[in-house]
Amino acid sequence: MSELRSRALLAQLVGFATVSRDSNLELIAFVRDYLHGLGVDCQLIYNAQRTKANLLATIGPKVAGGILLSGHTDVVPVDGQAWTVEPFCLSEQGGKLFGRGTADMKGYLASVLAAVPVFLESQLRRPVHLAFSYDEEVGCLGVRSLLEALPAHIPAPALCLIGEPTELKPVLGHKGKLAMRCHVRGAACHSAYAPYGVNAIEQAARLIGRLGEIGAALADPRRHDERFDPAYSTVQVGVIEGGTALNIVPADCRFDFEVRALPDFAPQGVVEALQGYAEQTLLPAMQAVKADSAIHFETLSAYPGLATPMDSAAARLIARLCGSDAFGTVAFGTEGGLFDQAGIPSVVCGPGSMEQGHKPDEYVSVEQMAACDRLMDRLAVYLSEPDDE
Numbered sequence: 001m002s003e004l005r006s007r008a009l010l011a012q013l014v015g016f017a018t019v020s021r022d023s024n025l026e027l028i029a030f031v032r033d034y035l036h037g038l039g040v041d042c043q044l045i046y047n048a049q050r051t052k053a054n055l056l057a058t059i060g061p062k063v064a065g066g067i068l069l070s071g072h073t074d075v076v077p078v079d080g081q082a083w084t085v086e087p088f089c090l091s092e093q094g095g096k097l098f099g100r101g102t103a104d105m106k107g108y109l110a111s112v113l114a115a116v117p118v119f120l121e122s123q124l125r126r127p128v129h130l131a132f133s134y135d136e137e138v139g140c141l142g143v144r145s146l147l148e149a150l151p152a153h154i155p156a157p158a159l160c161l162i163g164e165p166t167e168l169k170p171v172l173g174h175k176g177k178l179a180m181r182c183h184v185r186g187a188a189c190h191s192a193y194a195p196y197g198v199n200a201i202e203q204a205a206r207l208i209g210r211l212g213e214i215g216a217a218l219a220d221p222r223r224h225d226e227r228f229d230p231a232y233s234t235v236q237v238g239v240i241e242g243g244t245a246l247n248i249v250p251a252d253c254r255f256d257f258e259v260r261a262l263p264d265f266a267p268q269g270v271v272e273a274l275q276g277y278a279e280q281t282l283l284p285a286m287q288a289v290k291a292d293s294a295i296h297f298e299t300l301s302a303y304p305g306l307a308t309p310m311d312s313a314a315a316r317l318i319a320r321l322c323g324s325d326a327f328g329t330v331a332f333g334t335e336g337g338l339f340d341q342a343g344i345p346s347v348v349c350g351p352g353s354m355e356q357g358h359k360p361d362e363y364v365s366v367e368q369m370a371a372c373d374r375l376m377d378r379l380a381v382y383l384s385e386p387d388d389e
Contacts, residue, residue, distance in 0.1 A: 005111075006373055007110075009113050010102065010107060013030075013101070016030070018075055018101070018134075020074040020076070024134045032055065035113075035116065043056045055132040056129070056146060058129050066128060067128050067158065067383065068157040068339070069129065069163065071108050074134055074137050082360050087100040087362075088100060095366045102352065102362055102364040104165055104357035105163055108163025108350040109132060112130060118377060124384055127154070131143075133335065158317070159314045162334050162335055165353050168350065168375065170349050172328070174306050174337070175263070176303055176333065177301070178259045178271070179258045179302065181254060182274075182295065183298070184242075186198030186252070186293055187251055187289060187290035194249050197290075198289050201250045207274060230331075238256055271297060304340070314346070350372065351369055
């Protein structure tokens with residue numbers, strides 16, 4: 001087998017420990033310098049603290065109808081995971097390339113960057129745009145400022161190709177997500193006099209029970225969309241904390257919950273239903289004991305779902321590039337819904353599998369990386385064709 005074109009760049013990218021809680025600027029500087037060395041200009045779009053940045057670059061003529069290649073630079077932590085290899089140093093064994101982010105999704109970024117010389121050598125009639133974002137893993141945060149900047153920097157693209165790991169199978173849809181925090185404030189007292197206090201944990205438990213009822217209603221078969229797995233919108237409580245000692249009625253309790261919503265379902269409706277239950281059923285009794293008892297809701301993060309039509313030009317194009325029209329969906333979220341909301345048709349297709357993402361000993365296969373490199377070659381050919389072909 002010939003040497004993998006994107007291997008060296010993948011090793012460089014994996015070497016940057018761009019966990020979402022930390023800066024990605026070293027990686028962004030490396031990509032910027034790599035592109036500048038090839039004669040490609042780019043723009044950096046910083047966060048307010050200038051500790052992180054998105055990167056945007058264009059290769060080819062500045063005309064509409066190009067292809068936007070989108071990927072995130074951040075990775076999830078390795079804390080507490082039983083890695084058998086160094087997570088931030090690329091290693092290979094048995095045709096697999098190991099390291100944090102190899103699948104999700106530095107493998108795709110490496111393939112895109114390795115294809116830049118191919119794009120430059122091609123006679124592109126339409127441009128290819130590179131859009132690398134930060135903080136996708138914690139709520140698709142960075143891409144929002146990138147999207148705000150796009151109209152000033154590039155003509156409208158025909159397609160956004162998001163390289164999340166799908167084993168290079170074309171994906172047209174995923175669920176949206178709404179993450180919320182609920183804070184219940186009650187009234188503390190000695191547990192021997194529990195009826196004279198307001199037990200925040202008990203009230204939170206009632207809210208969580210109500211969420212379970214809402215989730216059960218969403219699972220009604222009449223609400224199913226069989227393209228997705230699970231085929232319905234889901235509700236889940238993932239974090240809860242409260243109380244100080246067993247003999248103290250707890251005055252505070254917080255819990256975090258999320259809604260994974262089918263593209264045609266508005267997840268805010270779940271929050272509104274829970275707020276209605278809190279205000280109409282729980283708060284009157286709580287405030288009868290302690291007037292300043294309260295239940296507050298806070299949005300932690302949110303992004304929309306994606307549902308690109310199967311008969312769209314975007315679907316036909318990704319089918320051509322990856323050689324398959326077996327369109328699917330994925331359970332995890334991407335930045336695709338935000339690009340779609342911004343008027344840029346979006347699809348998801350990238351090397352590797354999310355079965356390996358977020359796990360110890362994360363890997364992408366050499367075979368998948370080589371196939372992604374070939375996809376980039378086909379993209380260069382497509383962008384070089386006359387418009388009437």
